[in-house]
Amino acid sequence: MPLHRLAGFVALCLLLVSCGAPPALDREVTTLGTTEVTARLVEIPGPFPANDLYNYAYVFKYRIVSVHRGQVEGNEIFVAHYNPLKARSKARDEFSGNLGGHLQRFRAGDIHRMALQAPLDQYWMGGVIDKYHTEKGQRYWAVWTNLETK
Amino acid sequence: MPLSYRPWLIGFFLAVIYSLPLSQVAVEASHGEWPQALDVFRQTPTAANLRSFERDTEHASAAVAFVRPWVQSLRFELFRDPGEKTTLGSGGWLFYKPDVQYLVEPCRLDSVPENSPVRAIVRFRDQLASRSIGLLVIPMPAKPSVYPDRLAARSLPGGSLGWTHTQELLELLGRAGVETVDLRDSLVLWRGQSAGYLKRDTHWSAAAARKAAELVAARILASDPGIVGSTEYLTRPVSIDRRGDLVRMLEAPSLERTLPAEPVECDQVYAKRTGELYTDDPHSPVLVLGDSYLRMYQTDEPNAAGFIAHLARELRTSLTSIVNDGGASTLVRRQLARSPDLLAGKRLVIWEFVERDIRFGAEGWQDVPLPAVQASSPASGGKLR
């Protein structure tokens, strides 16, 4: 049956082509912004806004793993990421200012290493979807975001 | 019946369904990334995670990113189909689909009390009144309200859409004692005076923004002449070219190149004494909250030529403003709640939001408590009289 052979060939191709390498760390995360932390994304509190006409920033809650630069109060922080539907390397546009990173997508439980700015309103004047708006605490603006291997 | 077409058809089918994931893995590998498809094994299989994985897979697809602009261009060229987000009117005018939906579809203004625009606006008015600050509400007519004839195939009685949800909201707010300005009829009138909306943008022209500012200023001064300041502003003409936001929503770069930017004549506002362009003042007695209609020509190119600058010119005083693109229903009030000092010394808040936000506003119409003012006590302001 030729279908067997074809299946075997495709399986081999899949195996070969899947041999990628994990992303390397970059320097931006250690130099940009005023604060640098490694933190675990606690949850994704709701659907991300559709960026039809405007782009929004979306506030996430993080639990601090370690603080590398600057000072952070408490062990939970709120970080606004611009246009979270996009990979960080593709999110930057004419409105966002400099931002980037290796992070491809946001998943609850992942650990991110981030370069941050604060307060948020000084760095982003557009729409902010903040599901935690009743909770007090500094809102940070994420400048650079990388996924940390656990 | 020859047999040879069968393996060919099977081979073609398999080649198509296998080539896309294989090429995707190859693209990701070339960027030094793990295959995104394997993410499905890295997370708990909850419904939310699976939806998110599915959406991410499609968004990350290099094939989709490559093919989509071509298909959009083809659809536009062949069928004049501008895609899922925009509607094409007569004469090549583009409209934002949710603007049309807002007008055409039912909208129960008080169906969900905790998300009712009337309730949220009245609550905000009361919060401000307790600080002796007046409120003036301006629901901004979206483009289809001003240009219905460019969308409707049949003639409209009196050239107007008649009673819309915005008219209903204005009536309900009027009954609740909230001060409002209805710009629709004026904007319909001004479009005949070269002060309408842009052809391929959701927003108004600079001339319309200026006329609206003059109308609103006249209304404020008629009610509260004491609000007028002493700064004299002058204007100077500036021309800009604006590439419409609706063109970008066609998601076809090749089309964007064929649709030229629109020339817009603006009047830039500057202070007579210093010659400097208009800038906001956080200590102004007037705070303006709004969305991208207020951003247009103001912080966008050419600067200081939008509604806010012209309103300041008419009131002879610089203003405080919070502009939140697409977020004038709730987000702009949250932003104000994060900076309550801005309310210090205010006697009037002007709140503009595009009418589609009555139904589709980001985060709806939530109640946003305003924290106590920490700075100096309010100036001798009061309710808009």
Place this chain on the structure above:
Amino acid sequence: MVFSSHIFLFYFLPAVLLIYYLLPRGRNVFLTLVSYVFYGWWQPWFVVLMMFSTGLDYLCGGIISRPGAGSRVRRMALVAAILGDLGLLAFFKYYTFTAENLNRLASLLGGSGHGFLPVFAVALPIGISFYTFESMSYTIDVYRGIVKPARSLSDLSCFISLFPHLVAGPIVRYNIIAEQLEHREHTVEKFTEGVALFILGFAKKILLANPMGSVADAVFNANAPYALDAWVGVIAYAFQIYFDFSAYSDMAIGLARMFGFIIPKNFATPYVSESITEFWRRWHISLSTWLRDYLYIPLGGNQRSPRRTYFNLGLVMLLGGLWHGANWTFLAWGAYHGSLLATERWCGKKSLYSWLPRPGRVAVTFVLVLISWALFRSPDISHALSYLGCMFGWTAASGPAALLSSEIYTPHHLAILAICACLSFWRYEVYDFVIELNWSKALVLAPLFLLAIAAMFTQSFNPFLYFQF
């Protein structure tokens, strides 16, 4: 998972085909496992429900067919299976509707209207109506002696969960699949036909049903549309539901053939029907034959008095309407079709307009079906009445509804509407196309597939209409 989605077409299907054809044995078990993945993709815990239903029917089927089982035991096992299956369906599909309406009734009768039955949101497991009917038919057929009980739980699980027909049919009977589970041929001919059916179904869904759906959605969502727009809207919906549902069936049948299964067709050009009776012989054939065999005939069918026949027809259609969902609109839709069928039965299995020439009969039948679709598509009865009022000019159009024309009468939509009309009124189905495949047809299918994929890339998520049932 949706057949016309990126994840299914480019990840799930290639992976499943690859592993399936690499496996030397255990293919049924593999198909069962991937079918659970397919089904659980929507909501993983839904799989537990299906497993429960399968286990119950397997157990009861075993008891019924056990040598020496008495008739009382057999009957009790049958009743247990039916109650179990219908209990699941009743709770997940009809509980909230029943509770709301009983509370409303209690309120009308003077009660408080609160707390008579607690109302809470129950998640509707997709496809539950389809697989419940399939598993019920298995136990009933075993009881009737029409089929032998399943060889193993694995076989029955494979039959019920088989992903091609799982979520939106066709409603397959066990006797059709039983032998194929044991032995089926995998041939190039069968695979080619499967590919052709899949491509045609996929193209129908993406290129025809979805654009018609956007027209129908625009009009049905509008506040008091103009009469012409309301008619165009309901015609667009008629095309959407036909090309959407028949597309799913085509893809299901095509996928089944890729895995060696033959399952029967579900549609036969329904809009060429000359009467409502004929329409129901051509529309959703697997449901109408299921209702005939397991409800209409046990009720006595047409073997008793004419009045009883009319009653049976009405009841079967009413329940058929209710099968689609817990909403008064579906009940009204079923009652409407039931009364039309009873009327035609009263006229001697002929329509009231049988004196018209054939095009006239087809046209009147289509209009009668359109009226039923207005009921079917509306979110509630008041909307349905208002929409029918717009269609017949009883309700005045709202001013802003004039803007609808920009959404409806675009060159793209008009072209698709015309293509749908041509295909709907042409007595030619995709099965006819596939029966005699040749080079020229293969060369039509290839670009059609690419075109549909390209169009899919520009469309937002569009699940099949029958997923909600």
